[in-house]
Amino acid sequence: MPSGDPSAVYFVRLIKRLVLRGGISHTHLATEPGTPPRGKPLSFIPVPRLSLCLRGTARYDIRKGEGTTPVVLHPGEALYMLPDCGMMPVRGSSYQSLGILFHPDFTRFLLGECKSSHDPTSWHRFKKTFHCPHVLDNHSASFLEALHHADHPLVQNRLLEILLLSALQLLEKRGGMGGSGKARFTHQAACQFIDEHFHLPITREDVARHLHLHPNHISRIFAKNKQSGFNSYVRDLRLKKARCLLASPTLNVSEIALACGFSNAGYFARCYRHKYGRPPSHNRLSA
Numbered sequence: 001m002p003s004g005d006p007s008a009v010y011f012v013r014l015i016k017r018l019v020l021r022g023g024i025s026h027t028h029l030a031t032e033p034g035t036p037p038r039g040k041p042l043s044f045i046p047v048p049r050l051s052l053c054l055r056g057t058a059r060y061d062i063r064k065g066e067g068t069t070p071v072v073l074h075p076g077e078a079l080y081m082l083p084d085c086g087m088m089p090v091r092g093s094s095y096q097s098l099g100i101l102f103h104p105d106f107t108r109f110l111l112g113e114c115k116s117s118h119d120p121t122s123w124h125r126f127k128k129t130f131h132c133p134h135v136l137d138n139h140s141a142s143f144l145e146a147l148h149h150a151d152h153p154l155v156q157n158r159l160l161e162i163l164l165l166s167a168l169q170l171l172e173k174r175g176g177m178g179g180s181g182k183a184r185f186t187h188q189a190a191c192q193f194i195d196e197h198f199h200l201p202i203t204r205e206d207v208a209r210h211l212h213l214h215p216n217h218i219s220r221i222f223a224k225n226k227q228s229g230f231n232s233y234v235r236d237l238r239l240k241k242a243r244c245l246l247a248s249p250t251l252n253v254s255e256i257a258l259a260c261g262f263s264n265a266g267y268f269a270r271c272y273r274h275k276y277g278r279p280p281s282h283n284r285l286s287a
Contacts, residue, residue: 253281256280
């Protein structure tokens, strides 16, 4: 059985119910990594991830070619994304989903909820999260690799079901982290959340809410682990992402600024010059 963490217990029961109900009925794959298309703010995560629709109708835009393509999930259907493939829930969708992210240092479980709303602060949220300190072993990770190459729908479904069972085993493992190990793990989880949402107007309150911590604790762990404040970490991450995108000829500087979470191109240019000693146009010309 899992530890006494109620979130871990919740996800164990949820996955067991899914398996007993027949598992996954259809799998959609996102297999094209790359930079954001013009005018499409997508979320890019550098690890494999799974999103399984539990109820309602889930709609996503995923990166395809030079733009995006829509994907619609009904209950029992799943979207599996290879690393660095962009996606974004479509505003106006109404659904609940199970998400699993296979990080190299931990496995992240999410219960997401999307409601039809015009309020940008409430239309999508995570009702429950759990960061498991265990990861897939080499045997289980081989199913991830097999899924990258599977082209038959039934094979894709069965492979994802095996991954669900493997994730269940991770949740049921005994033991966790304490002391400095727990603090380091919390810091990693916070950084990953920021990495996945840097293109949005993210605040330390958002991270604290996601990790069920007080905002002041978020400030403390960044000051301790990064020797800099939370805001400095977010800004430097956005600048690092922007510097990579400047090598892409398909996006102009304003589009890169918005794709990386800056409110406008002027503020982005000032931050960039302060960090690197030259304007972003210099890197564009030399890229």
